[in-house]
Amino acid sequence: MDLNRYFLIFLAAFLIQNILLIRFIALCSFFGISTSVETSVGMSLAVIFVMMVSSTLTWALWNFVLEPLGIGEFLYIPSFILVIAAFVQLEELFIKKTAPALYKAMGIYLPLITTNCAVLAAATEVAKPGFIKLSVAYHYTLPEAWVYTFGVALGYSAALLVFATLRERIDIAPVPPAMKGYPIAFITASLMSLALTGFAGLFGV
Amino acid sequence: MLIYAIATMGLMGLIFGALLAVASKKFAVASDERVGKVRAVLPGVNCGACGYAGCDALAEAIVAGKAALDACKAGGPRVAEKVADIMGAKLDKHPERMVALVKCVGNKDKTKYRGEYSGVPSCRAAVMAGNGPKDCLYGCLGFGDCVRACPFDAIHISPGGVAVVDADKCTACGKCVAACPRGIIELVPASHKVHVLCMNQEKGVVTRKQCTVGCIACQACVRACPKGAISVQNNVAKIDYSKCDDCALCAAKCPVKVISGRKESVEAAAS
Structure with a gap:
């Protein structure tokens, strides 16, 4: 139990290797949802929740089924998608019945992120050693997997919320007609990304 | 290895399928x-x-x-x-259809500007930055906060820089009323044609200097109205729609022609 190590894992996932702004995974939802802060909050909540649970599931699936049977190398993507999709469907039914308020807050985003690239990426990284291009194939323990996933999910939410706030402001700014909408959004995203590259190599991560 | 792969995927599919089938029955939400x-x-x-x-x-x-x-x-x-x-119920009363009305026709030629505003093109921003470029503090700024707020595409900025409501499309949802930082948009009965198109609460002398189509509170309309439907409050005329019968006698008497009302004339006045 080394707290320092958890902190580093979290920081790497949250900031230094931010899933949206550094690794550019899940750009579709990044640009699609960020038109208003309200929808971004709902999406962020849904992503944090789904990521945590799906990472746990895929971690267990890899360590107890795929790895011992020696079939993980070629079966990890289809089986992870299957697990995540099934879980999201179950979850949607469950909270619709038990927590209508929660369902209203993030209900419509749940089916959207069934196979969101960020969710699948985080779930794969914590389960399959060596999936990220690191120099060593690192095998996460379950608590480490949770910390890492939480970091990724928070990194996603933070980037999405900041970007949504910026876009709401850009909407009323005097932008040249040719740049209105997505072009200026892409430029903004790349500038945010450049800013975050400043963290690269922090603590040797 | 192939057997394991097929068995694993097959089993997972079966288990998840069964789980979902059970869950959809168990967690079914009875809806009316x-x-x-x-x-x-x-x-x-x-x-x-x-x-x-x-x-x-x-x-x-x-x-x-x-x-x-x-x-x-x-x-x-x-x-x-x-x-x-x-x-399967009856409506108690038939509510009257309302439409939004922008109570300003002070376009670029008619209202004086004290300067040029080149900041963020938003009425709210303009009001925060020095209360807008117009002399009149009750006039439409024309940056279109109401246009952006309208879910029905029923309000537009005229070439003269004043917002005009398309009464056919307007559903009186009230979004523009809330969006206008000057509070000059009102919901009025759709059947009525005669409206006072000004909200300027300055004294007549001041209003006259600011805008050629501002209500100067001269009371001519009050005297002209046979129904007693018009009163002047805070230096601006106001029509009581429950008394008004659309005779338009007040519009004829108004020296600054700020009482008008047919849809065409509102558009013409604002453009």
Whole structure:
């Protein structure tokens, strides 16, 4: 139990290797949802929740089924998608019945992120050693997997919320007609990304 | 290895399939079929004028008896009647159709500007940055906060820089009323044609210097009205629509021609 190590894992996932702004995974939802802060909050909540649970599931699936049977190398993507999709469907039914308020807050985003690239990426990284291009194939323990996933999910939410706030402001700014909408959004995203590259190599991560 | 792979995927598919089948039965939410029907006749733009989160939420509230049958402001009487049909109830009263009205026709030629505003093109921003470029503090700024707020594309900025409502498209949802930082948009009965198109509360002398179509509170309309429907409050004339019968005698007497009302004349005055 080394707290320092958890902190580093979290920081790497949250900031230094931010899933949206550094690794550019899940750009579709990044640009699609960020038109208003309200929808971004709902999406962020849904992503944090789904990521945590799906990472746990895929971690267990890899360590107890795929790895011992020696079939993980070629079966990890289809089986992870299957697990995540099934879980999201179950979850949607469950909270619709038990927590209508929660369902209203993030209900419509749940089916959207069934196979969101960020969710699948985080779930794969914590389960399959060596999936990220690191120099060593690192095998996460379950608590480490949770910390890492939480970091990724928070990194996603933070980037999405900041970007949504910026876009709401850009909407009323005097932008040249040719740049209105997505072009200026892409430029903004790349500038945010450049800013975050400043963290690269922090603590040797 | 191939067997393992097939068996694993097959088993997982079976287990998840069974789980989902059980869950969909167990967690099935009993829903009233009237909710779907009511939802279908609501406009579906989720404007929020009813006070609920959206059309879905309002449909549920109506069926649950928490909201009135005519709670949908945007839908107006037509939607209210359809909802009443579905619910098997009668409407107590037929609400009058309302439309939004921008109470300003002071376009670029008619209102004086004290400077040029080149900041963020938003009425709210302009008001915060030195109360806008116009001399008149009650006039339309024309940066289109109301245009952006309108879910029905029913309000536009005229070439002269003043917002004009398209009464045919307007559903009186009230979004523009809330969006206008000057508070010069009002909901008025759609059947009425005669309106005072100014909100300037300055004294007549001051108003005259600011704008050629500003109400100078001369009381001519008050004297002209046979029904006693017009009163001057805070230096601006106001029509009581419950008394007004659209005779337009006041419009004829108004020295600054700020009382008018036919849709065409509002547009002509503003452009």
